[in-house]
Amino acid sequence: MLKKILSRGGPAAGYLVIRFFKAVTLLAAIPISLILGWLIPGATAGLVRLANSERRRAARFLGAGEPELLPPALPRLPGDVVTLGRDKSFRRSLRCLLMPVVMVPELAVVVCAVFGAPAAVVGMLLWKLDPGGFSLMGVSVDNWLEALTNGPAQFVGSLALLTWVVPALARAHASAVLDLLEPSQEQLETVRLEQRVEELTKSRAGAVDSHGAELRRIERDLHDGTQAQLVSLAMRIGIAKQTMAQDPEKAAKLLDDARDGAEQAMTELRGVLRTMYPPILADRGLVGAVSALAARCPLPVQLRVGELGDVPAAVEAAAYFVVAESLTNVTKHSAAGHVDVQLERRGSELYLAITDDGIGGARVSEQSDLLGRGSGLHGMLHRVQAIDGQMELQSPIGGPTTVEVILPCG
Incomplete structure (x- = not known):
């Protein structure tokens, strides 16, 4: 019974006692705040932090x-009362x-509830040592009749306060704090x-960086691969044309080499185009493309695909490249x-999760670590953010590693 009473009244009493000491501290700071608060931005900002702390508690x-x-609180210069007057958070936090x-009457109730029962026991047992020096129920005790009637009444009343009144008072106080210090809908909006602007700014910057890196990669692939093959092809055809009359057999061999070079250039060009928008997405859709990636992965892949509905092409491409990069990372590093x-599909969003049972420790970083990990995940993050998606990586040391991606389809 006593344990149940303490479990109900103890936390409530503790909550109100802590509020009392914070109120005393606030009361002591009020005179200085009234004189210098307008001059010191940190003082007014501290009041807003106090209000938020009280709401959390x-x-x-x-x-x-x-x-x-x-x-x-709005940033302002010392003495800037105009900004201070426009600060809605500061004005709301004044209710603190x-x-x-x-807190003074609330603390009085808490003291009666917490110390009333022990004081009743002490008064009933020790009143004889100092008749009239002990009081029970506010009455001085100088005989056994008063001790045995007022003492139990105070004991029961104290427990009743601790069981019902103090918790109700604490709940009322907490509810009032939440209501009085609640930010307005305009502030929340x-x-x-x-x-949202900050997120879009970051995603836009990431998209620009990702787009620039993608253009540089395509340019490098075309310059170092396809362009070199085409230059070599043109030279072979030119030499074959010059030697056609004198040495037809050598010219034929050069043309055969040129044909092989043309086929190799076409292969490399298709590879570059595939990284821009994989043809398999257009041919087989997202499910077929992801199934092909899972089939080509050297590790066992369990693929669970739900009903996707209509998915925009940009979302399909992003999801495809996330799966491709994730499977590549798992194969290389995990x-x-x-x-x-x-x-x-989850409503208007496409949900994608890739989980492996590897060693974990994956991190998103712009530069690869000593094991070559990180930059691929950074590219994935930029690709996801470019279409206003979200990516979360969970990879504790020892594994498992999970990449969760949410892409808007609306």
């Missing part, structure tokens, strides 16, 4: 999950100044838009024995 006490927080007003690929 209140939500945690109520078991309400992570609450929406007030946006940080109500804490010292309500502004924060959401700012975060020392895995098995790979699981999941591909399905």
